[in-house]
Each structure stands twice: as C-alpha cells, then as structure tokens.
Amino acid sequence: MQMNNLENVLKYVDDLVTLTPIQEAILKGTYQGKKNFQIAQDFNCSESHIKKEAAKLWKKLGEELGENINKHNVSSKLAKKYRVSQFSKFGHCLQVDEGNINVCDKTLQVTDKTEVRSNSPQTENELPIIDLTEAPEINYNYERIQEINTLKEWLENKTKLITIYGLKGIGKTALILKLIFEQIANKNHQSSVILISQEKSPDIEILENNNNHVKTLKLEGLKESAQEILKEKGLKNEEKWEKLIALYQTHPTWLKIIAGTIEQLYNDDVTEFLNEENDLFIGDIKLYLQPHLDHLSELEKKVINWLTTQNQPVNITQISANLELSKSESGILIQSLLRRCLVEKVVNEDKFYYQLNNIFKKYLKPNK
Numbered sequence: 001m002q003m004n005n006l007e008n009v010l011k012y013v014d015d016l017v018t019l020t021p022i023q024e025a026i027l028k029g030t031y032q033g034k035k036n037f038q039i040a041q042d043f044n045c046s047e048s049h050i051k052k053e054a055a056k057l058w059k060k061l062g063e064e065l066g067e068n069i070n071k072h073n074v075s076s077k078l079a080k081k082y083r084v085s086q087f088s089k090f091g092h093c094l095q096v097d098e099g100n101i102n103v104c105d106k107t108l109q110v111t112d113k114t115e116v117r118s119n120s121p122q123t124e125n126e127l128p129i130i131d132l133t134e135a136p137e138i139n140y141n142y143e144r145i146q147e148i149n150t151l152k153e154w155l156e157n158k159t160k161l162i163t164i165y166g167l168k169g170i171g172k173t174a175l176i177l178k179l180i181f182e183q184i185a186n187k188n189h190q191s192s193v194i195l196i197s198q199e200k201s202p203d204i205e206i207l208e209n210n211n212n213h214v215k216t217l218k219l220e221g222l223k224e225s226a227q228e229i230l231k232e233k234g235l236k237n238e239e240k241w242e243k244l245i246a247l248y249q250t251h252p253t254w255l256k257i258i259a260g261t262i263e264q265l266y267n268d269d270v271t272e273f274l275n276e277e278n279d280l281f282i283g284d285i286k287l288y289l290q291p292h293l294d295h296l297s298e299l300e301k302k303v304i305n306w307l308t309t310q311n312q313p314v315n316i317t318q319i320s321a322n323l324e325l326s327k328s329e330s331g332i333l334i335q336s337l338l339r340r341c342l343v344e345k346v347v348n349e350d351k352f353y354y355q356l357n358n359i360f361k362k363y364l365k366p367n368k
Helices: 006-016 021-031 036-043 047-065 074-090 145-156 172-182 202-210 226-233 238-247 252-265 270-276 283-293 298-307 316-323 327-339 358-364
Strands: 092-097 100-103 106-111 161-165 191-197 214-218 343-348 351-356
Touching (some): 006 021, 006 047, 021 047, 021 074, 047 074, 145 172, 145 214, 161 172, 161 202, 172 191, 226 238, 238 252, 238 270, 283 358, 298 351, 298 358, 316 327, 327 343, 351 358
Antiparallel strands (some): 343 351
C-alpha cells in the first residue's frame, strides 16, 4: 500500500483518529493541492469554517503522531509514520546508509568533517562525524559482548540484511542501540539493514538460506550480567540469585518485573519468595506474554494447548498422533512456533524433541 494513493491515506488516518465528514474533505483537498476556499466551495460552507476545522484536524493528528502537523507538512509526516508502522508489523528497522543512520523514525545525520574542521585537511581514511544529539536514549547496562561481536563481524563482512528476533522485552532494541554507539558511529559503511522482530520471518529464512549476505541472530537471555539486575534492586540472599535467574530464563525484562515484586511484597528477600512460591509466579510478566499469542493460527493454538498438558518434551510423531495431524503439518506448525520463540528444541541422544517454554506454560495453565 502506497501513501501517495488518496484512498490509502484516508484509511491509514481513519485507523489513527475518527474523521468527521468535513475533516475528511479537508484532508482530501489538501492532498489534491486545493486551497481552503476551494475546499469550502466543494463542501458548501465558508472558508473560515474550513480553516477552523482544519486547525482541529492538524491538532488531532499532531497529538496522535507526536508531531507538529500543518497543511504544508501533513503529506510527508503521514508518509513517514506510515513507513514506520509497516516495519512495526514485522518488527523494527535500523538502516545504515551513506549519509545517515535511521532507527525506526529517528535519523542520525552524518556531518562532513570538512564543515567542522575547516582548518584541517581531510585525509582519505578520515571517518565522518555522526551527530548523536537526536539519537534515542540508551539505558542499557548489561553486557552483550558475544552478540555485539557477532553483529560487528557480519557488518564488517558487508552483510546486507540482518534479522534479530526474540521474545518481547528480551533486549532487541537495546542491543541495536548499543551497537550503533559502539560500532556504526565509528565505521564507514555502504549499506546495511538490521531488522528486529519477535519472530523470525519465513521470508527472511529463505533469503538467509540462499544469500551469504543475509544473517539471523536469535537473541537469548543474559548471562552473568543478569545478576546486575538483582544487584541494582538491592535484593538479599545472593546465594539464591542463580536459582531465581534460572527460573526466569535470564530474560532481562522478566527479571526486572520479578525483582520489583520481591522488593514490594517480600522486602527484598529472595529466599522467602522462592520458599512461598511452589509454582512459577507470573504477575505482570503476562503483559509481555500475550502479544506473542495474539496472532497464532487455530492449529498453532491447538498445538500450544496440547503442549501445556505434557510434562516431558515430545517429538513430531507424538504430536501428529495425538492431534490427528500429518507429520508434514506437525513439522510446519512446530517450525512456526520455534520461529515465534514459544517452543524450545531439546536434543536427546541425537534426536529432537520439543516443549513449550515453561513461562508460557505456566501462564496458559496457571493451576497446573
């Protein structure tokens, strides 16, 4: 869908705000390059009334989009926000290109050193200066050394497309922002695109299999630095931290939520929390789980619901037999759920088995 199509523009705006008939007429007229008096003639009202309603419309759109909107920039602003919204259906996008870096709708401009250092001759190997004053704020103190090094290597090898996927809140955006400041701001690049998503797209997998310049990184939980989250909260009983971290799979956002719960309800006492909670405590973590389940197909939901009843990992044959599916159907469904980070692969004696992520299992079957 292109934003230069008037029908698509109206549909996009209608999804954002409720348009009155006169506001729809104003938007149409503006896109068609009409003056206020012409719009007034078309709508059979006064020009002053059109100006008044237009002011309401630009204010309404501005509040929704977080932008200063007027009749002169509405076309470009809507087109920009629309492009960002399309990336958000899959994930988010970071593009490294000659001249600027784009993180979603935030553009980091590259300044020519000759403008800044007019008295110093520019050498061939001199790097551009990137103005980071408008960059998104980084609030990320947990090491991702291995992942950063992997991404650096791929970028240095001129990988054109990189996909990073993982559970909601796992730290995908934070990782990319960290990479910008550690790597991209100090390197010359031709063009690279980094996508971040809660799942791995089948289209990306096909590209990856057929193109050496396409890479995918599944972002897992934190390692040793997961303890920093508990330390920042000032939790007690450090000897119990490893158990707590393992229960919540070293997921940074889940750990922050649970650490907050222990702080509020158990006076920072990890031992008391673990003693009283025979089962996994989900709490506000549920806010990060449901989005992963909202877009499942009926068959995927069927598989997920059955997996909640299983106490041991199962293989494709067992899934097929119990759900009356062909092995091909079962394989496709498990593959999709693996891409969505809902199902985990377990290797036992060189054979593959599958199980539902334990946090999702507890969320879906809270009394089990």
